[in-house]
Amino acid sequence: MLSVLIWIPILSAIVIGFLPGKAIPASRIRLVCLTVAGIVLLWNLFILLKFDISNPGMQFTEYLPWNETLGLSYQLGVDGLSILMLILNSLLTWIAIYSTDKETERPRLFYSLILFVSGGVAGAFLAENLLLFFLFYELELIPFYLLISIWGGEKRSYAGIKFLIYTAVSGALILATFLGMVFLTGSTSFAFDAISTQTLSAGLQFVLLMGIILGFGIKIPLVPFHTWLPDAYVEASAPIAILLGGVLAKLGTYGLLRFGLGMFPDAWSVVAPNLAIWGAISAIYGSVIAIAQKDIKRMVAYSSIGHMGYVLLASASSTALALVGAVAQMFSHGLILAILFHLVGVIEAKVGTRELEKLNGLMSPIRGLPLISALLVLSGMASAGIPGLTGFVAEFIVFQGSFSAFPLPTLLCVASSGLTAVYFVILLNRTCFGKLDSNSAYYPKVLWSEKIPALVLAVLIIFLGIQPTWLVRWSEPTTTAMVATITPRETTIVSQVVLK
Amino acid sequence: MDFANLASQLNTGTILPEGIVIITLLGVLIVDLILGRTSSRWIAYLAIAGLLAATVALYFQWDTTNPISFTGSFNGDDLSIVFRGIIALSAAVTILMSIRYIEQSGTALAEFIAILLSATLGGMFLSGASELVMIFISLETLSISSYLLTGYTKRDPRSNEAALKYLLIGASSTAVFLYGVSLLYGLSGGQTELGAIANGIANANAGQSLGLVIALVFVIAGIGFKISAAPFHQWTPDVYEGAPTPVIAFLSVGSKAAGFALAIRLLTTAFPLVAEEWKFVFTALAVLSMILGNVVALAQTSMKRMLAYSSIAQAGFVMIGMIAGTQAGYASMIFYLLVYLFMNLCGFTCIILFSLRTGTDQIAEYSGLYQKDPLLTLGLSISLLSLGGIPPLAGFFGKIYLFWAGWQAGLYWLVLLGLVTSVVSIYYYIRVVKMMVVKEPQEMSDVVKNYPEVRWDLPGLRPLQVGLVMTLIATTIAGVLSNPLFTLANNSISHTPMLEATLVKTTQVSAIAPEQSEGL
DSSP states (O other): OOHHHHHHHHHHHHHHHHOSOSOOOHHHHHHHHHHHHHHHHHHHHHHHHHOOTTOOSOEEEEEEEEETTTTEEEEEEEOHHHHHHHHHHHHHHHHHHHTSOTTOSSHHHHHHHHHHHHHHHHHHHHBOBHHHHHHHHHHTHHHHHHHHHHSBOTTHHHHHHHHHHHHHHHHHHHHHHHHHHHHHTTOSSOBGGGOOGGGSOHHHHHHHHHHHHHHHHHHTTOGGGOTHHHHHHHHBOHHHHHHIIIIIHHHHHHHIIIIIITTOHHHHHHHHHHHHHHHHHHHHHHHHHHHHOSBHHHHHHHHHHHHHHHHHHHHHHOOHHHHHHHHHHHHHHHHHHHHHHHHHHHHHHHHSOOBTTTOOOTTOTTTSOHHHHHHHHHHHHHHHTOTTSHHHHHHHHHHHHHHTTOHHHHHHHHHHHHHHHHHHHHHHHHHTSSOOOTTTOOOOOOOHHHHHHHHHHHHHHHHHHHOTHHHHTTTHHHHHHHHHHHHHHHHHHHHHHHHO | OOHHHHHHHHOGGGGHHHHHHHHHHHHHHHHHHHHGGGGGGTHHHHHHHHHHHHHHHHHHTTTOSOOEETTTTEEOOHHHHHHHHHHHHHHHHHHHHHHHHHHHTTSOHHHHHHHHHHHHHHHHHHHHBOBHHHHHHHHHHHHHHHHHHHTOSTTSHHHHHHHHHHHHHHHHHHHHHHHHHHHHHHHTTSOOBHHHHHHHHHHTTOTTOHHHHHHHHHHHHHHHHHTTOTTSOTHHHHHHHHSOHHHHHHIIIIIHHHHHHHHHHHHHHHOGGGHHHHHHHHHHHHHHHHHHHHHHHTTOOBHHHHHHHHHHHHHHHHHHHHHHOSHHHHHHHHHHHHHHHHHHHHHHHHHHHHHHHHOOOBGGGGTTHHHHOHHHHHHHHHHHHHHHTOTTSHHHHHHHHHHHHHHHTTOHHHHHHHHHHHHHHHHHHHHHHIIIIISOGGGOOHHHHTOOOOOSOSTTHHHHHHHHHHHHHHHHHTTTTOHHHHHHHHHHHHTOHHHHTTOOOHHHHHHHHHHHHHHO
8 A cells, every 4th residue: 555655656666767759748737736636645645544544653564575685674664753745745746746837847857756766766655675765865975966966956956066075974874774773783673663762772862863963954955964955955946945845854854753762861951951952942043043144045945944944843852742733844844945935936937037026016916926925925925934834833832842841942043933033134124025026027927727726725724724623633643653652761861961 | 546536636627617617618618710701690598608607507516515616716616606606697687788799899809708708717716715826817818808808899999098097006906916915925935825824924923924925915916906995996987988888897896796706715715814914904995995986986977987976976985895794694695795786787788778678878968758658667767766775675674674674783983874875875876866857858868759669570689688687686586585585695604614714703792792881
């Protein structure tokens, strides 16, 4: 059942890539890809319907032996942590394909790479074997590199290489840690359930956990390792930015939760205070830098750094509520970032600039882009944490859950949430409000087909903001079970450290 | 000694594969002598058939009960079978590549194939040689044939220079190797068979004496030259740049495999007393090779030079398995050499194809190739990405196994260095992919603008295409469907009695590991 999610996209990517005949128009390939992505999305929703919410463990498991020498097996499963990420992946893939330009150059390569990436990401979320996870994780590397550096902005070549090197380093760190985890615990297989790190000494657990945090911290990204992000997000075209920010960043936080918190609960609770502060710094840093930006895409890119900081704070607190909040924040950040990047892409396509200095008065009902501006206002509010929208729900759960554990970092994050409102007001003020320049303002009309993705996302954002149970119910049992593995040991470990 | 006893000691059946290669070699020469140039249409296929027949003969010798032949001079155990197979296959693919290339250079094909087959012969004998004189003779057969192949396109001054350089460095390293071997002969009190040497040295209480260490270092210098490990690598970039491209395809795979076969056999059998020392020396070589090969490759502008440095780096990766000294370590070496065969030959086939059509090797000239020649772009991209260790290609699984084996043996720093340098290597491999795939049509190089129409029906291009497609498919799927290759690599080690005594037991290592971990 789960294999479908991986293999339909990948196989259709291969078919599209190698299809004979040169002159297939881009629009037809796009249509085929939309169908494939739609089927995957429907299948994913079907799995969501079948998903047993009360079961905290892995569901729909699949197992095939693969390579015993390496301890690599084809082992899939889905639980509360990953189910929402899967949905996010297939939804955003569909939206990204939908929002591509109909006249893309080299369409076959473009669409097959997008489908390939989508299958790979689904594989990483589903994998129940460390090596299999790593395989799917590294599978993203080259397709994304090509997607950025072929169909990007002016500095795409630099941005692509930077992305490639950072991600490759992250992969190397993660692989080293995985090898260490499996070998030091004396396990013969890389399967998740075969590894128990409890037997390791505290120092060793700490070293391995640092490998995990650094490796995934590059991907999330956390503050000192984030410098690839503005370049990659800004230089990538809008659909690719949606995939990069919406899906790929989630791979980092998912990895942190699954392998950091899930496999080293003891060491995690020791480093948690530092992580919380780190998350708060990340959040503040992202917001402050975003205020200084003159380019709306860069602003959105830095807002992503800020919002991922909340996820780190919540994972660090690791109370049952905070973890639910972390998953909810990952999901809603995916939705909000996707709609923002889509709208920014539309504005750039119609107006021809992303500069704050040049944009003005897009709210104007006749000659401006009224609906796009309205949606931009809505999504800016969602990002800044205004009640009634999904961003607020997620952030509130995060803050509520983290306050009891780490009050000061939580307050800092609340402050950063306020700063988010500041730079989004700046953004909205400069772009949507004011007067149109009557000499240059002859913008092409926004087609209905270009509004649909944003409308779909906006409806989802509002719906989940009003009815948040649909956001949190999936992950509750799993995260509660994860917390249950931590709490009893927390006191003992802390006391040991104190005694030392 | 009666005849039956003598026959059983000679056990000539083990060298049947080499016998087939010799007959093919003679056949090629005689046919060329009688028919002249007209025979060149099919003579290459004769040679390939011979090499494949030799591989089939190897298959039937798998798990032979009596591997020792020629009174201890040759050992046909499973380890040697795998290496002989790698060498024979690499020669077969090299011939596929060279048909058009050699014809176009205006030289004779039959002579080329004859020299190539004798190099193959040298490599195959070297894989199983277990006696000092036999080792030396097969090593020199391989070397002298390599020198001749390097300078084969003798109207090209670069080819001449490369041959001279290769000969000078090769001859001196052989002399050093021979000196080390003669020391071994003396230290062991007059033994030439490898096992007997180990016993002789142990009995003479010469273990870890200065003489033994000197002999070891001299022998390693000779081996390091063949596997182009830094600091014995200096010939590699010049030879790769100057020599005909099919030749370096063979040198980078066949010759390197022969060097590793020699390394395993000689070091584990003759030097068990100084195992720590040679592992230390190899650690130094591996560190140097990985760093130097990967870092210097970043700055290359010629494709062949870039692949030269990359092959130095790949030798460094393979050495990790050798240093580990466990069963998994040796098996991972063999697995990596197997997949290296596919990916490197695939890469070289593409380079030959490109230079046949355009006459250049510069990396910058590849830009915009995707429009004119998609198959070539795909082949070169896949093989380079596989060399860089990108999943799900064969090289990824090869590297994972090497690193996993290294980690199991406690070589943490070496594995970390390997990981870091792999990241570096991705950069220079992707640079070529970027040239071919990413560049816009208006950024196309002049050479690609004037790219000839892609035709496969010219003489000698069809085999090139066959070779390209086969190695490409192997590179793509040998990783995902790697179980048979893994089984082959593992069995070849576990069925080799020679290695059993010297294997570091994994259990011992894991018993030590917790103590180390507490030290952290």
